[in-house]
Amino acid sequence: MLFRADADYARELDASDELAHVRNEFVIADPDQIYLDGNSLGRLPKATAALTADIVNQQWGERLIRGWNEGWFTAPERIGAKIAQLIGADPDEVIVADSTSINLFKLVVAVLRAFPQRSRILTDDLNFPSDLYILQGIIDLLGAQHQVHVARSPDSVHGPVVELRERLDADAALLTLSHTVFKSGYVYDMAELTAAAHAHGALTLWDLSHSVGAVPLDLHAAGADMAIGCTYKYLNGGPGSPAFLFIRRDLQERLHNPITGWMGQQNPFDFDLRYRATPGMRHFLTGTPQVVSLALIEPGLDVLLAAGMDRVRAKSVRQSEYLIQLWEALLAPLGFSLNSPRDPRQRGSHVSLGHPQGLYIDLALINDMNVLPDFRMPDNIRLGIAPLYTSFSDIHTAVTRMRQIVVEGLFEKYVDQAPVVT
């Protein structure tokens, strides 16, 4: 089918979309609203809305403390095992706990202590800033014998692969990167960089926050050592839902969680006074899990597993290619730039479009056009494609409305307004 820029063509694409029915699994409160921020906060699955009442009214309200024996205590590994299916890991290599940032802290401290003869952590300036902050905090804490090297991206879109490779040497302890970077959506070749790190005896730790549920992952095939990631984006786990961490099995007993709390203790209900780590991933738990936010992750995972990651990825590529073709035809002539990789093999499931008036266009989209993208400084309008519920018509409508904002100058009233948090 040849590309066309009209709305009928979007409807034709929707009609032939084998995943179109999955949209019905989600709450769509306002059908006119175009939601392109599933890369920040995924939509509410209908099954989650139902489960919420069960967790709060029955499990908490009626079962009370017995809930701990009836599913809460084991939820971190039960839900972790489902995430494992999405990332090419074994069920007992993934656990859900805390936030992505705290999990990164635990793992990086553990690595530096397990490999004291190596001093350097490698990362890049495309990594999510919280990851960089955590690394800075660790260096501050553990002292000057450790350093972080932040490789500089060549063009703010693509990863600095050459520089990272050059900096891998016998002093490198760890290479840690966002697998899909948050601004441009650039995706690293995990297998290639992991092999390069391993050739120098360094480990790899991948932040999968913008990858999991968006691009197929096979941590085993890539040889990855560790991973972290969040569950509230493409996994649709709910606002701030807890994060996960992965450690390949043969590394699990070499790494020690520095934040040693009772949920990582052998037989925590014996209340021994001395900490003894429980074997396996569970010792990377610390405190009592936030059960409601934790349990609400599960229905979204089931929807994604039923849809199938390969089909989700195929649709994501079709949709992002379609969006980029619309950009070329309708938006590039108005000054929009493509701030994401053009090659779909290097691109996750969101597309960033730049514009000198990007922030004001974003505000007009949200406030006047019923389109919800998000915005990342300095000028990126981030359009997140969540194939489980994003339609081709959504994409067409969003582009049409963006075009209208610029053609009719609808963004001008927002110039000099303070930026909002998005």
Add this chain to the structure above:
Amino acid sequence: MLFRADADYARELDASDELAHVRNEFVIADPDQIYLDGNSLGRLPKATAALTADIVNQQWGERLIRGWNEGWFTAPERIGAKIAQLIGADPDEVIVADSTSINLFKLVVAVLRAFPQRSRILTDDLNFPSDLYILQGIIDLLGAQHQVHVARSPDSVHGPVVELRERLDADAALLTLSHTVFKSGYVYDMAELTAAAHAHGALTLWDLSHSVGAVPLDLHAAGADMAIGCTYKYLNGGPGSPAFLFIRRDLQERLHNPITGWMGQQNPFDFDLRYRATPGMRHFLTGTPQVVSLALIEPGLDVLLAAGMDRVRAKSVRQSEYLIQLWEALLAPLGFSLNSPRDPRQRGSHVSLGHPQGLYIDLALINDMNVLPDFRMPDNIRLGIAPLYTSFSDIHTAVTRMRQIVVEGLFEKYVDQAPVVT
């Protein structure tokens, strides 16, 4: 009124209880069930059940990403300010974040780094084990120049006040204790021990998990430096709901959170690559808060604040005294011991009763008698009094059923069964 051990007397006490109506604010699914584990997991407030649907269906399902600007982002300090009212702190001295264990880690690491000339942490063997595990992990991490001294309780019920005082010297960095200890319910004199610590230049950090919502607290009057605590016990925040931390204002800028994530960053949505801590308590945040579990804390706080902490404490003392009188009359003759302080000024809101067959009596209570206490090794049946919803009749019925279990030997079938997690 003279004490009587009959059920009519319990009903008379309920009839004259000025807080009796507050029980109607909670979901009571099974009126025959006696729930005495509010010190482990508080009941579900009816307002929380209503708020749950709003948070999930409207705030997440309809408002989507905009929820962050409509209350989620500020929830840690908004809810912290309500907790501040319960603990004698200013609104901007308390924030809600992560788990009690993780907050302890952050604060203790911060203290040891701020006061490097002092090496010793003082605590006791009545502290909640997770707190001890966290301290052990920190010593492991920061090296042998630091030590933890664990003072030994004289009788497993009362705190080792004498030993703690003896160990306070110019080398003591921090005194950290559970204000109300989890097994016996012993309550430390916070003002007295804080003054003793300050006399030697040491700081104090109080774990308020079993105190907040159970006993009146005035951190300012006591001169306390730091505190942590959980929200799922007497605050009725829901299973695993996030914890809080307090730092007195003039110490806030001297202590630095070692787990430096984006929620503690100045202007996190600028996505600067370098961490700059935001002033005040917010810099003790790390990752994205688990919004659903966080937001569900608020209705329970409102119920407690409306009831008034002084009235709650007065009822708690009446109820625990009543329980102890019933123990003396009905249970002591059957071999039950009082494993809590006899003096109500030294006792929180739970009472531990020991018995050589304690574990099996506990199992019979749960499985055959529709009473839910909890059990703490080696022999403690912990009876939690939550004055917001515990009635005098609940207490009377529980004691009657415990007596029946022993008199009729109903516990015997559980002997040699494996212990359950409670």
